[in-house]
Amino acid sequence: xxxxxxxxxxxxxxxxxxxxxxxxxxxxxxxxxxxxxxxxxxxxxxxxxxxxxxxxxxxxxxxxxxxxxxxxxxxxxxxxxxxxxxxxxxxxxxxxxxxxxxxxxxxxxxxxxxxxxxxxxxxxxxxxxxxxxxxxxxxxxxxxxxxxxxxxxxxxxxxxxxxxxxxxxxxxxxxxxxxxxxxxxxxxxxxxxxxxxxxxxxxxxxxxxxxxxxxxxxxxxxxxxxxxxxxxxxxxxxxxxxx
Ligand code: MN
Numbered sequence: 001x002x003x004x005x006x007x008x009x010x011x012x013x014x015x016x017x018x019x020x021x022x023x024x025x026x027x028x029x030x031x032x033x034x035x036x037x038x039x040x041x042x043x044x045x046x047x048x049x050x051x052x053x054x055x056x057x058x059x060x061x062x063x064x065x066x067x068x069x070x071x072x073x074x075x076x077x078x079x080x081x082x083x084x085x086x087x088x089x090x091x092x093x094x095x096x097x098x099x100x101x102x103x104x105x106x107x108x109x110x111x112x113x114x115x116x117x118x119x120x121x122x123x124x125x126x127x128x129x130x131x132x133x134x135x136x137x138x139x140x141x142x143x144x145x146x147x148x149x150x151x152x153x154x155x156x157x158x159x160x161x162x163x164x165x166x167x168x169x170x171x172x173x174x175x176x177x178x179x180x181x182x183x184x185x186x187x188x189x190x191x192x193x194x195x196x197x198x199x200x201x202x203x204x205x206x207x208x209x210x211x212x213x214x215x216x217x218x219x220x221x222x223x224x225x226x227x228x229x230x231x232x233x234x235x236x237x238x239x240x241x242x243x
Pocket of ligand 1: 043
């Protein structure tokens with residue numbers, strides 16, 4: 001029996017080092033996502049991902065839980081985030097997840113809705129955008145995939161440490177989405193609803209565009225809190241709770 005609802009999550013940053021978030025996610029799968037019309041994971045499901053040969057316990061457990069959900073009839077979709085952009089077909093198949101491009105435009109109960117991870121909207125962060133273009137280049141990705149697992153993990157740790165110290169030095173506004181870019185994307189994709197994560201600033205925004213209002217839903221991260229956006233034929237709602 002379907003519930004007539006669709007769930008959206010992002011930025012869970014799952015890792016063996018934070019079992020509380022993992023436990024909450026598995027409970028969410030059981031209590032909310034099960035039986036729903038679909039679960040969309042919009043990037044950064046994992047804290048880090050250097051290849052489908054990832055050996056963390058959480059990677060195995062998550063694959064098993066997601067596969068069970070998909071096998072029970074709830075489609076599970078995954079879009080890459082900036083932490084887990086190397087997640088590939090092999091792990092997606094193990095988890096029963098369908099890979100989505102970023103952006104993805106879906107029909108959500110009759111309303112065209114755009115899904116993104118959200119990092120491409122942060123155009124004020126010029127240094128990050130140039131880093132992103134370099135590492136997401138298919139040639140770079142193909143080279144990275146050929147490196148031994150231990151080396152890939154070391155490179156990812158270095159990149160993360162570099163990004164943490166760069167973030168500490170950046171004004172907060174630079175790491176948020178750029179309003180002009182949001183409007184440009186909404187207009188270009190001809191949608192009046194956008195759901196994304198990445199900024200860890202859960203909120204419902206309204207953007208006035210060409211004489212009508214557009215909704216932008218920002219998903220919460222799962223560090224000290226957890227939550228999702230849930231939509232049905234009547235509309236969407238954001239839920240955020242303490243972990
Ligand atoms: Mn992100």
